[in-house]
Amino acid sequence: MKKLSIIAILIVCAFFACKPKNNPADEVKSIQFKFTELGRQTQFRITCDKFDYYFPEGKVKNFTQKAAVDSVMLLLTDMKRTDDGFQPDVRGKIYLTHPNNTVDTLCVGVKVLTYKSATYETPQALLALIQK
Template sequence: MKRISILLLAIVALGACQTKVKSPGEDVSSITIKYTELDRPTMFRIACDRFDKYFPKPYTLNVVSKPAIDSVMAVLNTLERMEDEEPDVRAKILITDKSNKTDTVCVGVASLRYKQATYKTPEKLLVMIHQ
């Protein structure tokens, strides 16, 4: 009986010491995706700060469920870095964390800007936007 008690105590202590795996969107409270047609032609490149001017009535998708937030953040956490270039923006992703701080991802078909860096736009992200 004493051995069983010690074994149970050891198991409980071991479980308490293990590190909990953090989900990709654990600190995110919501995501808003504003987008237009990805193949929408324009005469010039649309910069991120001009997206709202040239596309004043974009489609809007609010992502609030935890599994959906985790899916979007998992894709953003595996971005492939590329040479700096300004994307021809067709979508903006607004990521709001639990402290109400908002990060913006400017998405073009070929590249995107996130946290002052340029990345290759993953096909999976484009599919998520247009679902």
């Protein structure tokens, strides 16, 4: 019986020792959406660096509570990568602020978005959340 208890303790300790540690740089403490109407038409494609120039009056939503941040991050971690050469016609930006105050920027279009130099299909649930 004593050997069984020791084995059980060792298994539990091994489980927690093998559990991957969260990288603090991957954690997000707040999220800010800056956006305009997603269906807004322009005569040309708006690039990420020109979004603030063309839409200075953009709306802003902030998420600082952990549950809200986690729900947005769940949408972002399940994105499907696309390599079809499309670049977003930017209608919004998402700023992810990490605990060390570094900020990652996602440039959001209706069909695709860019994040860390990669292009992903824009989750429709994310668009609904932004416009809500």
